[in-house]
Amino acid sequence: MAKTEHTPLRDDALEEMFRAARAEAPEPSDSLMARIMADAEAEIAARAEAAHPVRTPRPGLWAALVAAIGGWPALASMATAAVAGVWLGFGATEGVDALAGGILIGDTGTATVSYEFEDLLPGYEGFAALETETD
Numbered sequence: 001m002a003k004t005e006h007t008p009l010r011d012d013a014l015e016e017m018f019r020a021a022r023a024e025a026p027e028p029s030d031s032l033m034a035r036i037m038a039d040a041e042a043e044i045a046a047r048a049e050a051a052h053p054v055r056t057p058r059p060g061l062w063a064a065l066v067a068a069i070g071g072w073p074a075l076a077s078m079a080t081a082a083v084a085g086v087w088l089g090f091g092a093t094e095g096v097d098a099l100a101g102g103i104l105i106g107d108t109g110t111a112t113v114s115y116e117f118e119d120l121l122p123g124y125e126g127f128a129a130l131e132t133e134t135d
Helices: 011-023 030-051 061-069 072-091 093-099 125-130
Strands: none
């Protein structure tokens, strides 16, 4: 029998079938309702935990600065270099002169620089040889 060969239901017959289905509505069992409610309560608890996550406190300004520098080992190295610079700069001029071979302190016994400014910077004579004329 093909689909087109049967007679379609009238509206009255279809309405009678729906009325019968509404009159005999199946009720879920108590165990099914208990399982559904247990699942719903578990889902509510899970969503409540997800809605209020535990936030870790943000690090303070000093902690962020120490982390940006590289941590405590880097900060300790910088502090050691700073202390050594202060010690060499103010307190140990004679000791530095002895390590430098006596060239930092002149004959007068005061800490003067015995270098001229031109001795510390390279000259421009080498650049003149590189320059070529472009006429």
